[in-house]
Amino acid sequence: MTDQTTLSHLELEAHDKTYLDANELVINMGPQHPATHGVLRVILRLDGEKVLGLECVIGYLHRGVEKIGEHRTYTMFNPYVDRMDYVAAVSNGLGYCETVEKLLNVEAPPRAQHVRVILTELNRLASHQLWLGTHALDIGAITPLFYTFRDREEILKIFEKYSGARLTTHAFRIGGLQYETYAGFEQEVKNFTAFLKPKIDEYEELLTTNRIWVERTQGIGKISADDCVALGVTGPVLRASGVKWDLRKAQPYACYKNFDFEVPTGQNGDTYDRYLVRMAEMRQSVRIVEQAVAALPEGPIMAKVPKVMKPAVGEVYHSIEAPKGELGYFIVSDGSTQPYRVRVRPPSFVNLQALDRMCRGQLVADVIAVIGTLDIVLGEVDR
């Protein structure tokens, strides 16, 4: 493909120029690059090793998910949403099912809601583990990858036993769950949380005071709380900048209001703080899972929903706190069996927009660290 991309917004103001223009160069990174976590292309404008600005070129993985949604029934579209953020497929499913439930004006029964919270939080753990392993690998620490993948395997085994799939689980149905939990589910989840708690300490031992890690992450890719809000950045990135905002607390969905947990925040908004916030979040997720398993009620797992779903004419926006930030669905119903419009508000897409702001003035090697710390999934960016 020929590169005709204009660098219009990277044109520098005259006073920004350092008069080292002989060194100023534009280089291309990706889309096939191991550190971009998928097919992300970044055009960097550099002055020596310093980043003056960058531009993201996305869309390589665009599959037209929203268009597909208009041509499938509500039930048929459910598995498609798993393929957006494929490392947190359960969260995608939860957001979609809850939105359609709002349109249908039904609510999942308590047992289904508890199982949903358990699986969603396990998925958050798996997503953060994958993030930690690959992020550390990008920066040069190989060991955490093996640790986190080893432990993530246990979560995937639970998913596989429950739904038959490890990644694209299609775990939930509109109105609740299709499958009752398997025999021994509760015990296995309890065993897992007991198993994971010391493992999180292990990850932290590897990195938190590791001198190379600290040097590579502290003060890198800083973003202020105001900038986060202006750029619509959500999730751990927003919290690391000091904004105590989590949709599970702010506008509780599923049955999160029954559980006791903290919203960890950072102060500096740098890569190191985002790391600490995500580590603290993993511990909170473990807490939630423990409480949800202990309080798992008996009862039905499926609400009364019609076999052929025809929600009344109307529109609903509903969002959940996915591992990456606010994941929203805006669904318009025209009273037929297919949604008239499905809009997905992907956290990765919006967060990626902040990359330029976060990388300006940093070194080119830090771009890798900042892409890692944003925790994007290109399947969700491009949809």
Place this chain on the structure above:
Amino acid sequence: MIAKLKRMYGSGIEPLTYAGQNYMIVDRSLIPEILQVLHHQEQFDYCVDLTAVHYPQRDKQFDLVWVLYSFARNQRIRVKTQIADGVSLPSSVTIWPTANWLEREVYDMFGIKFDGHPDLRRILLPEGWKGHPLRKDYGILQQDNQWVQINLGIESGQ
């Protein structure tokens, strides 16, 4: 808050509620002002999403939808407006920088232009692609054959 806006702008605003969610249909001419007021005076500092819906049988074919959130109020509101095909809207990038990519996506998928946008180009589809896929008259199997043949060197992407 909505009642206050209603008093200020009268018939230009129609406040509605569906499934417990507030939204308002605003006249196209009031859009720049309402968005300013919501951000500057009513503390809707976070632009969650911007999207469009296409109704080809209507005169004003497009619904534009802003989803806004206020951290101070912990409240969400949707602002909707209807525009005809070919009518542009003022860009809200100066109000919410996050609208930059969101407006580019709306332009890419629906062909709606935003005046004053700093860099209005396609974002998900390649530059040079013909058509706007989320319009209802764009078939699900449709593609820009010419683009595919020239750039990918294959007969069809299907």
